[in-house]
Amino acid sequence: MRVAVAYSGGRDSTALLHATARAALDTGVQVVGLHVHHGLSPHADAWLTHCRQQVEGWAAAGLPVSFMFRRLPGKPAKGESIEAWARDARYRALEEMAEEQGAALVLLAHHRRDQAETFVLQALRGAGMAGLSAMPESVARSGLVWARPWLNAGREQVEAYLQAHQLSFIDDDSNSDPRYARNRLRLQVWPKLLEAFPQAESSLATSAAWAQEALALQLELAEFDLDQVCDEKLALRLGDWQKLSPARCSNALRAWIQRSSGQAAPASLVQRLMAELGQALAPAAWPHGDGELRRYRGRLRFMAAASIASSEAPATDMSISRAGRYRLAGWGGVLQVQAVKQGGVPLARLAQLQIRPRQGGEQFQRAPASTARSLKKCFQEAAVPAWEREGPLLFAGDQLLYVPGLGVDARVWGTGGERIMSLRWLPDSNAKA
Numbered sequence: 407m408r409v410a411v412a413y414s415g416g417r418d419s420t421a422l423l424h425a426t427a428r429a430a431l432d433t434g435v436q437v438v439g440l441h442v443h444h445g446l447s448p449h450a451d452a453w454l455t456h457c458r459q460q461v462e463g464w465a466a467a468g469l470p471v472s473f474m475f476r477r478l479p480g481k482p483a484k485g486e487s488i489e490a491w492a493r494d495a496r497y498r499a500l501e502e503m504a505e506e507q508g509a510a511l512v513l514l515a516h517h518r519r520d521q522a523e524t525f526v527l528q529a530l531r532g533a534g535m536a537g538l539s540a541m542p543e544s545v546a547r548s549g550l551v552w553a554r555p556w557l558n559a560g561r562e563q564v565e566a567y568l569q570a571h572q573l574s575f576i577d578d579d580s581n582s583d584p585r586y587a588r589n590r591l592r593l594q595v596w597p598k599l600l601e602a603f604p605q606a607e608s609s610l611a612t613s614a615a616w617a618q619e620a621l622a623l624q625l626e627l628a629e630f631d632l633d634q635v636c637d638e639k640l641a642l643r644l645g646d647w648q649k650l651s652p653a654r655c656s657n658a659l660r661a662w663i664q665r666s667s668g669q670a671a672p673a674s675l676v677q678r679l680m681a682e683l684g685q686a687l688a689p690a691a692w693p694h695g696d697g698e699l700r701r702y703r704g705r706l707r708f709m710a711a712a713s714i715a716s717s718e719a720p721a722t723d724m725s726i727s728r729a730g731r732y733r734l735a736g737w738g739g740v741l742q743v744q745a746v747k748q749g750g751v752p753l754a755r756l757a758q759l760q761i762r763p764r765q766g767g768e769q770f771q772r773a774p775a776s777t778a779r780s781l782k783k784c785f786q787e788a789a790v791p792a793w794e795r796e797g798p799l800l801f802a803g804d805q806l807l808y809v810p811g812l813g814v815d816a817r818v819w820g821t822g823g824e825r826i827m828s829l830r831w832l833p834d835s836n837a838k839a
């Protein structure tokens with residue numbers, strides 16, 4: 407049997423790797439230290455050398471321990487948080503190495519101060535229960551168990567272990583860089599906090615444990631509620647959902663978004679949906695992750711971008727020769743055609759219309775003196791909300807005539823001397839829940 411320890415060479419993971427290897431003596435368990443070379447610090451090569459040599463020294467002294475490392479390919483993208491990139495890439499590399507080594511258990515050296523700091527950092531961001539839960543003692547992910555055996559141990563205990571065994575470790579100079587929130591908290595706030603509240607670390611870690619319990623309850627309640635308010639295709643039946651109390655509504659919604667899209671719901675999206683979902687029944691859409699949430703006929707669904715274009719009503723032809731309201735089959739609404747003096751399309755151009763779903767790549771021109779641009783750009787410039795962007799596009803041959811939310815394309819505006827018409831898409835507002 408093989409156990410892995412994520413080993414940065416810092417204080418905590420040095421102590422943990424050594425302690426694990428000692429505990430494994432005479433048990434038949436093999437321990438492997440997994441080191442990730444981030445390539446971010448000029449010292450990264452020296453750290454790697456230190457780690458390898460330290461483990462080789464321990465192995466030579468008879469401990470059942472070996473070493474493996476991986477260099478991270480690539481760099482954080484421009485604008486991406488270095489911390490977030492390094493964390494994600496580090497966990498992926500650790501996962502791959504553990505698999506290669508045949509280790510089903512990976513130990514991380516986080517301790518109680520790390521847990522208390524995480525709780526405070528999350529609270530300072532206004533996090534909910536998921537954030538305040540901080541780090542779990544163990545979690546199964548990607549076929550591996552990740553465990554933090556020292557999550558309830560104080561930093562002094564780790565320090566005492568290092569001293570007792572005369573272990574050397576790396577002092578990462580980036581730990582004093584004040585650009586990182588954790589470093590500011592650790593260096594500027596923590597000493598003062600402990601001076602005023604000596605029990606702070608254990609109290610905050612206890613609060614994180616309460617948050618974990620509260621989170622588990624929230625998730626259980628959400629499962630229960632979603633069983634009642636989802637249809638067989640897992641769409642949310644809005645009429646039933648709205649009957650829940652406000653706290654249960656947002657709790658169930660958050661869990662439903664995560665479940666149906668596979669992506670966590672930002673607090674801003676949940677807030678917005680709570681305000682907008684119950685106000686009307688008209689078809690509407692809200693962007694989320696790599697797709698959008700769609701309200702249609704009293705149900706909310708998530709649609710991935712790839713499936714959106716193909717799932718729309720099919721392209722159809724129609725002919726319009728006078729003002730009026732025209733119901734478009736399969737589109738859930740009517741097209742209003744009215745005579746206007748300017749800014750409209752010549753009536754003659756409506757004789758052979760094609761009605762098509764948006765497919766991407768369409769260009770629209772908002773004013774005669776401007777140029778044609780992508781629909782996405784035009785929607786952004788005109789600040790058209792997501793739910794007003796829905797509906798059919800009207801074409802005459804290859805020429806785009808009308809886009810819901812934007813109006814008639816300026817390239818086809820009539821110039822006078824002919825009957826010109828405004829077009830307006832009116833989605834049904836009376837769909838039943």
Ligand SMILES: Nc1ncnc2c1ncn2[C@@H]1O[C@H](COP(=O)(O)OP(=O)(O)OP(=O)(O)O)[C@@H](O)[C@H]1O
Pocket residue numbers: 411412413414415416417418419420440441442443444496513514515516520578
């Ligand atoms: N480069 C790395 N390679 C392998 N494991 C790492 C690496 N960086 C962090 N870890 C693991 O994640 C844990 C938490 O990381 P964190 O950055 O908070 O600690 P650290 O200051 O790098 O090192 P230490 O916790 O060993 O003092 C570490 O204890 C270690 O188990």
